[in-house]
Amino acid sequence: MAGEFSRTSRIGDQLQKELASLIQFEVKDPRLGMVTINEVRVAKDLGYADVYYTVLGLDDNAERLAENQAALESAKNFLRSRLAKEVKLRVMPHLRFHYDASVVNGARMSALIDEAVRKDQKQDSNEE
Known part of the structure; x- marks a missing residue:
């Protein structure tokens, strides 16, 4: 069981590196911004690879995010065929792209926490 997980994890890591390079250097679509591949999760049967990505500077622009998607x-x-040439697997997983909002949500939550801490410190200094 652990062997299967580590193998799919290693395949996901390799696909992540190759996809990042291919998207940056080989995809010539003008709609595509600065895409960062955050994670690739590969199914145990290697049927699908879920690719989670973010786009630099477009976190709040839904229209541009839709264009990138x-x-x-x-x-x-094209990416799957190029991956098949670069990564030696018997079966190359089908790619499914998902926008990863966790980075944006994490930054927003961090800002909210910082704001709450500042308010608490200000309130504590006013009480003294």
């Missing part, structure tokens, strides 16, 4: 969707067959 469409660009990645249109390039996924």
Whole structure:
């Protein structure tokens, strides 16, 4: 059981590195911004690979995020064929792209926590 997990994890790491390089240097879609591949989760049967990405500077622009999603969707067959040449697997997983909002949510929550701490410190200094 642990062997399967570590193998899919290693495959996911390799796919992440290769995808990042391919998207940066080989995909020539003008809709595509500065895409960062955060994680690739590969199914145990290697049927699918869920690719989680963020786009630099477009966290709050839903229209541009949709354009990036469409660009990645249109390039996924090209990316899969190029991955098959770079990564030696018997079966290359089908790619599914998902926008990863966890980075944006984490930054927003961190800002809220910092604001709450500042308010507490200000209130404590006013009480003294």
